[in-house]
Amino acid sequence: MAPPEPPPLVVEGPTFSFTAYLWAAGLTGRSSTLPPLPTTDIDISFVDALPDFDGGIMGAGEISWGRWHFLTDIMLSQVSPEGSLLGADVELRTRSITLQQDVLYRVYSDATVDLDLGAGLRYWHLDNRLKIGPTALVPGGVDYDVNEDWVDPVLAARAIVRVSGPWSLTLAGDIGGFDVGSKLTYEVVGLVNYRWSDSWTFHTGYRLLSVDYENGDFLYDVRQHGPMLAATYKF
Template sequence: MTFSGAAPARAADLASSPPAMDVDAPTFSATIYLWASALHGTSATLPPLPPAEIDLSFGDVLKDLNGAVMGAGEMRVGRWGFLADLMFTQVTPSGTLPGPCAAGFEVRSRSLTLQGDVLYRLYESDALDIDAGAGLRVWHLNTRLTVDPGLLPSGLAYSQTESWVDPVIAGRVLAQLGGPWSLTVVGDIGGFDVGSKLTWQAIATVNYQWSENLALRAGYRALSVDYENGNFLYDVRMQGPVLGATYRF
């Protein structure tokens, strides 16, 4: 779920009275963010290789990170909000297999998470907004193992791809803290054995309204998923600080 709330720029509104607006006219906001996520859990994304325990700090992940794209967007029409969040990462750890052959190996792991939510504003005031709704979180994992010639004369290349969709129920609270400061709290839970056994997410950010259209955000995000399909297992929790900027059109 995206944390890009399209709340009014109330701090800026204090300085000058905005012109009358059609409350049902759509508004748009876009967010770019950086999530410094650690990774913990159990993973078997290259069956028949056995499950492996994962305990990586963000520094560990960063060493093997090839690239990442993280962004979110929201369209609001009246009390309705339509949200999208995209996160793509690729990491490529490598090393040398033990033994007399000492062949080098590389594991390329690509992860795509795409989420869409529809939220309805249950309560709205100058100090507090409360939204609730539902959505879908799509997961796509691709893992490739490459072993250099040594153990086998021609080397080895093996890959595995897994995709699934999790329904989620979601909520969001936007609270004004005074002046240009505000707080956004987002949460969702789902899976329900439709895709994963269970998935949940929690995000909290403190926001600073830099201008009428631009808000800066800093906080913490956690995302957990427990998915199993045959010998494929992905039971992990990602968590860490998040920094972002939201521009309202």
Template sequence: MIQGETVRYFAIGLMAAALHTPAWASDLPRPGSPRAPVVISGPSFSITSYIWATAIDGKSATFPPLPAADISLRFRDVLKELNGAIMGSAEMRVDRWSFLVDGQFSQVTSGGSLPGPFFSSLKVRSQSTTIHGSAFYRVYENAVISLDAGSGVRFWNLNNRLQILPGLANLRIDHRVSQTWVDPIVGARLGIKLSGPWSLTLAGDAGGFGVGSRLTWQALGSVNYAWNDHLTLKAGYRALHVDFRRRGFSYDVTQHGPAVAATYRF
């Protein structure tokens, strides 16, 4: 029973780590302007804030030697346990090149009582950090469509602490596990101009290839509304998968759910 409760509480912690999504900037022509794109003489910048209401499904063994357990959690489960999260992204575009940095940090503390007299309760603290950096090149652009292709790296760190507090056994267990890895990735981003201030963004990447994780991929799509020349509001859906295994530690999950974002360009 201790094992089952531990896996459940830590799975909620992992889920909170997913409250993020990459910048969806697409640099399409200004709203209402059907003109052909022009060459940009200097750099332009954008910052994006966002939230991702994610569910998580998969299998994880994040406290070796406990075996892997199935995970299936909804977004509402994590909101009860979230201590806080910091997230943001920035992008710089120079002519056909763009450079994106995206970072997120979250912490969740979960806990509960344990059955039986030997232990009183358990507490699980999960910290997650993800930093994504990519360089894109605009391979095609007209007044309606833009296509970027590029590559980069995604840095992962999971830092977990399990505490089992004593009961009649007068035994306290304090166990810490931390894993860090870096995945190379390749990806593409497609922007489609619709009527008026509306546009679509489709993006995806794949990586890992045994360098860090066995495989990681993500896919997202959004509908965008250009409020003005500087502010764009976005709503869409994103899925992120990673399969990482090392010395009894495994994290093979898919996070997916709706997302909203706001991008400011200057």
């Protein structure tokens, strides 16, 4: 006798969730984002960058419909360190935007584990501006602005493991670039989740985001990494 076929997947209406998060990321790597200035090594902790941090937006949204999941993540930040050079005021403004859209398909699910696989696009925007006040050598001062934009295709995966009661673990990541935008980009996220109610879930964990992009004299080969705190509202 042939084994019974599994019951068909019941597709209900879509569900929506929004996550607000704080990522206390440091920055390490190499950068030349104001050519023709030389390439510099970077090693900045979140605490070091905090005094010059002007503000930012960090959030993610997800639409789930059956086995399909559509994820959007956006990060916007600006830092403006200041100093002096030969008696002139110096200001460097760095504004960055990272926007990602992924489509995932749930390839496996049971009482303990959900496994999603998919692909997406990650858009990068960097805007760096250097201002130097008037000096005897340069009476008019310096106002130099460089913008760079690129898009990376990525392959993505996510696993959700239900541990006990309201507790669960999430491990997610992607890899891409493939010389379409950057040479290589990858991301790894590990979270511990606590479901407070049917609507609210809280998260803590660690995130690493790396990119190696080069276009002529413009170089951005950096890794952002640090702890995360987040809250998700599902409706």
